[in-house]
Amino acid sequence: MVASRGNNSNPARIPALGLRVLAFIIVSILVMYFDHRENHLDGIRKAIGAAVYPVQIVVDAPVRLWHWLGESTTSRNELELELGRLQAERLLTNARLQRLTALEAENARLRALLDARNRVRDQVRVAEILSVDANPYEHNLVIGIGSRDGVYDGQAIVDANGVVGQVIKTGVMTARAVLISDADHALPVEVNRNGLRTIAVGTGEIDRLDLPFLPNNADIRAGDVLVTSGLGGAFPAGYPVAVVNSVTRIPQQPFADVTATPAAALDQVREVMLIWSTPAVAEGAEE
Amino acid sequence: MSRDRPTRRLPVVMTLLVGLMLTIMPLADRVEAFRPDWLALLLVFWAMQLPRTWSVGTAWIVGIVLDVAHGTLLGQHALALSVIVFVTVRFHLLMRVFPLSQLTATIFALLALYQFILFWVNGVAGVVAPMIAYWAPVIAGTALWPFLFMFLSGIRFRARAGN
Numbered sequence: 001m002v003a004s005r006g007n008n009s010n011p012a013r014i015p016a017l018g019l020r021v022l023a024f025i026i027v028s029i030l031v032m033y034f035d036h037r038e039n040h041l042d043g044i045r046k047a048i049g050a051a052v053y054p055v056q057i058v059v060d061a062p063v064r065l066w067h068w069l070g071e072s073t074t075s076r077n078e079l080e081l082e083l084g085r086l087q088a089e090r091l092l093t094n095a096r097l098q099r100l101t102a103l104e105a106e107n108a109r110l111r112a113l114l115d116a117r118n119r120v121r122d123q124v125r126v127a128e129i130l131s132v133d134a135n136p137y138e139h140n141l142v143i144g145i146g147s148r149d150g151v152y153d154g155q156a157i158v159d160a161n162g163v164v165g166q167v168i169k170t171g172v173m174t175a176r177a178v179l180i181s182d183a184d185h186a187l188p189v190e191v192n193r194n195g196l197r198t199i200a201v202g203t204g205e206i207d208r209l210d211l212p213f214l215p216n217n218a219d220i221r222a223g224d225v226l227v228t229s230g231l232g233g234a235f236p237a238g239y240p241v242a243v244v245n246s247v248t249r250i251p252q253q254p255f256a257d258v259t260a261t262p263a264a265a266l267d268q269v270r271e272v273m274l275i276w277s278t279p280a281v282a283e284g285a286e287e
Numbered sequence: 288m289s290r291d292r293p294t295r296r297l298p299v300v301m302t303l304l305v306g307l308m309l310t311i312m313p314l315a316d317r318v319e320a321f322r323p324d325w326l327a328l329l330l331v332f333w334a335m336q337l338p339r340t341w342s343v344g345t346a347w348i349v350g351i352v353l354d355v356a357h358g359t360l361l362g363q364h365a366l367a368l369s370v371i372v373f374v375t376v377r378f379h380l381l382m383r384v385f386p387l388s389q390l391t392a393t394i395f396a397l398l399a400l401y402q403f404i405l406f407w408v409n410g411v412a413g414v415v416a417p418m419i420a421y422w423a424p425v426i427a428g429t430a431l432w433p434f435l436f437m438f439l440s441g442i443r444f445r446a447r448a449g450n
Contacts, residue, residue: 017342021373024347028369031351031362036412041361048355052307055356059308217356252360252412 035251045251049217092236099124103160103273110271123276125149127157127175139165139179139202143272146171154234156275162240162263163187163228164272179266180241181206188232189241192225200226200241200260206267209242211258216249218256226260236275298446299333299341302439303349311356320419323428326353327401330368331375331394332439335383338376346372360412367404371397387433395429 035041074082110126127143145151147170155167157177165179178185183204189211190197196219200209214220224244230237242260249256306325326349333341350365357364374397375382382393402421 017373017376021343021369024343024369025366028347028350028362028366032360032366032408032412035361045355045361048352052311052352052356055304055307055311059312251354252363252409 045249089237092238095123096238099273107160107271125274125276126271127274128271139182139185139204139206139266140168141165141177141179141272143167143175143177143274144173145274146173146175148172150276151175151274156228156235156239157272158239158275159264159272161265162242163235164264164266166234167274177272179206180209180262180264181266187235187241188229189226190229191220191244192227192240194219196220197229197231203259207261208245209260209262211244211260212255214256214258215254216251216256220244220256220258221247225263239275295337295446296340298442299337302329302333302442307349307352307356310353320423321427322424323431324398324401324424327368327371327398328394328428328432328435329439330372331397332436334372334375335379336443338379342376343369343373360408363405363408366408367401370404371401374400387436390436391429391432394432395425398425398428401425 031041035045106126125145127145129141129143141164143151143157151167151170153167153170155175157164157166163180165177165182165185167175168178169176180187180200180202181204182202185202187200188197189200196214198211198214198218200211203210211220211226222244226241226244228235228237228239228241240263242262245259245261247256247258303326306329309325310322330341330346330349334346346368347365350363350368351361353359353364353368354361382390385393402425406421
């Protein structure tokens with residue numbers, strides 16, 4: 001019996017085939033319409049996504065195995081390099097921790113003394129902001145120290161909460177910096193939770209950054225903290241940049257619509273800190 | 288519709304799972320565009336061989352899973368797969384007696400139809416993609432078909448012999 005069904009020697013048509021395909025076409029079009037117009041189907045999408053997840057793990061497994069094999073067979077030389085890099089990273093992390101505690105004390109003192117030019121750490125220096133122009137086309141600020149104090153073009157500027165921007169023009173006594181919210185500014189960042197790397201692009205709005213290059217299925221959600229990835233070279237790794245504000249997955253677009261709120265209060269800062277990241281790494285290498 | 292024994296469903300489900308893996312497997316950028324539509328090829332094969340068990344319903348469900356995996360408009364691949372599987376089931380008796388060369392030409396037409404539906408939905412939804420993204424999988428899939436056909440026929444023959 002099975003064989004006869006397999007051969008399907010009965011030339012009779014599959015019952016109601018046309019009707020069924022018509023129903024499926026209508027359902028498809030309805031589903032597409034609702035998916036396109038509103039996001040009511042996010043739940044369904046997530047549920048199916050969860051069902052597909054094991055398949056993704058299985059697909060990832062050979063890649064991970066390859067990495068694991070690569071790691072297990074790396075040469076001593078490579079391991080030493082890796083170790084050096086990790087030590088440098090640890091130093092930066094320590095410096096960051098120190099920075100936070102130092103900042104609290106320093107902030108209080110600064111507010112009292114109004115002398116913003118005290119050095120906080122070797123690799124960090126506080127500067128007062130002289131002027132801010134935050135129009136929709138240009139988000140710049142001018143700080144009160146310049147090349148006389150060792151400021152250089154491209155130097156990273158942070159405040160107590162996160163990255164503010166970077167120096168673009170260095171004068172002798174002053175320097176001009178571009179804020180991360182400038183529409184022409186882009187910053188390599190990573191998601192603190194899972195290391196997902198992407199680019200945060202300024203929008204021209206002081207309280208919004210865009211992450212335009214994340215695919216729809218990227219693991220990112222509102223509330224994720226974005227930190228500098230250090231890949232651009234200008235910023236040392238690990239400084240908080242922004243908090244993801246909203247993630248809108250538009251199914252027919254290749255990229256999700258992700259916006260973030262800068263961690264630093266860009267329109268409220270009075271003092272900022274300039275980071276000399278290279279000396280910190282050099283110190284790590286000496287150790 | 289479900290008079291088949293469970294043992295006969297297993298090979299189909301397994302091949303579809305492997306097809307899904309091959310579909311979402313990361314590839315180098317250069318060959319990425321030439322990734323064949325594995326699931327479309329598999330569904331066409333099984334719909335041609337066992338049209339009473341594997342038909343438009345299966346195609347639709349697989350399509351929805353594919354939409355989620357790709358992050359495309361939900362229902363887009365489901366629609367395209369349902370349509371080509373419908374055509375396959377409608378003409379399965381004819382396709383079975385085709386010689387392989389003629390069958391491969393038919394597969395080319397089916398894949399082109401599949402990509403055209405995706406293209407059409409993208410056009411309505413306002414998604415712009417380069418034309419190679421539509422043509423490359425058709426060519427790759429057609430080139431792959433003779434080998435896939437022989438491989439799957441082997442699986443099918445063995446599954447039947449196992450009963």
